[in-house]
Amino acid sequence: MNTADSRRLSRSLENLGFVTAANVEDADVIVLNTCVVRQSAEDKALGRLSSLKSLKQQNPQLVIGLMGCLVGVHGNLALQKRFPWVDVFSAPSDPQPLLDFLTNRQQADRAQSWRMNIDRMLDEEFGVAVPGEQRAVSENLPVVLGCSHACAYCVIPLKRGRERSRDALRIVRDARTFAGQGVSEIVLLGQIVDRYGLDLPGSPRLPQLLSSLSEIPQIKRLRFLTSHPNWMSNELIASVAELPKVMPHIEVPVQAGDDGVLLAMRRGYTNQQYRELVVKLRERIPGVSIATDIIVGFPGETETAFQKTYELLADLRLDVAHLARYSPRPGTYSARELADDVPAEEKMHRFRLLENLQESILKELNQGLLGEVVPVLFEYRVKGRWYGRTPTNRIVFVDSAEDLTGQERQVKITWTGPWSLVGSLEPSL
Ligand code: SAM
Secondary structure, rough: OOHHHHHHHHHHHHHOOOOOOHHHOOOOEEEEEEOOOOOHHHHHHHHHHHHHHHHHHOOOOOOEEEEEOOOOOOOOHHHHHHOOOOOOEEOOOOHHHHHHHHHHHHHHHHHHHHHHHHHHHHHHOOOOOOOOOOOEEEEEEEOOOOOOOOOOOOOOHHHHOOOOOOHHHHHHHHHHHHHHOOOOOOEEOOOHHHOOOOOOOOOOOOOHHHHHHHHHOOOOOEEEEOOHHHHOOOOHHHHHHHOOOOOEEEEEOOOOHHHHHHHHHHOOOOOOHHHHHHHHHHHHHOOEEEEEEEEEOOOOOOOHHHHHHHHHHHHHOOOOEEEEOOOOOOOOOOHHHOOOOOOOHHHHHHHHHHHHHHHHHHHHHHHHOOOOOEEEEEEEEOOOOOEOOOOOEEEEOOOOOOOOOOEEEEEEEEEEEEHHHHHHEEEOO
16 A cells, blocks of 8 residues: 555656656655554654655755555644654645645746846846836835735735845945935835844944945935834944934834734734833934834724724824724735734724824924924925935925925924925024
8 A cells, every 4th residue: 555655656757757766865855654563663764754854954954754554544643743854744644745745846946046047137127227218216216025924914924925135235326226216215115124134144234334325425314214213223223323314214104003903913022022122212213203004904903902093103103103994815824824803983083083093293393393493305396395304204395485405404393294394494594
């Protein structure tokens, strides 16, 4: 029976394009088809399994399958624990789990090489001067592509692949090209931008990248987003505080205020830890503005759990809250495993409560700026007025006959609303 199973498996593997390896060290896939009818057969199988460990250590891409009576028909958790270097466990006569594993692996490899091709193309194009192309005053520059964090709700890792940092020299080259094309502000992008460089041995990290980019004379302002509460290092906070060109504005999503919901979202921090981070940011970066993202109606978010989010936002009085109602994205953990159990009207209700709260907070915060003089970097004219932003990323409109494109000017704030400010140019010195 075992011999017949092994033959069947070999034929199926050949159909997938595999050929027999001359010896075990050359194999990409090793399957141990086991018999436990006698103790000696079982001992032999366990001995062989242990000896495969070193092969797996030398080549992590090696696929090891364990099939047959040792696994049994009910699965075998004890074996899985004891032999973590085995990738696939299959019942006797059942090659399917191994075939599925290998097919998925082949698809992932194809997707990965396809992504790498796209990356190479993008990498070439990000900062390249295209004749006749106009650059904006503020340009985005991707520095981390993809994402390897497993937030339960988020489809990005599935769509954009694992996290890849771009080469620092290329980023600086792109930024210099931008600078030569009239760009004054660069916004460095990454899903968890604070992790920049972690995947490239010997690469500079975000603080060093920010200080290299600060040396480009034409670049007046640098920003980066998005941060993750667990990856905002003290060194990064210090660079924001110390590098004059790095703007005091941090985008650090909390997503929810309830610890149970945060755990289910797999965010990796608690309400209290987020609050402490906000206190630290405010202590160390004078005048910092903080933006957050929030999802309402995540599976299992009760009325009480939502209240925690509401209180967090009310207590912290952050400068921006990007609000979203939870929607299950196909393929994500939450879409597969958690019931979307907050009704649509209730999600909308919670969304509106936070929206109203944030609007009243911003009205008050912005009123504090009335009569203040702030440096504004102007970007373009819209409906006859100049559009610019303060260091803390607040939008300011100004009437002026001058061409203010790319100019950083002192502006006195004369009107404030929750979403924007109006001001007048101070005389230049
Ligand atoms: N990388 C960032 C992070 O870690 O939070 C931002 C990623 S995502 C492009 C921007 C925002 O979309 C998230 O912060 C989250 O609030 C929201 N979002 C993501 N998946 C969602 C979903 N399934 N339903 C509702 N909002 C979602």
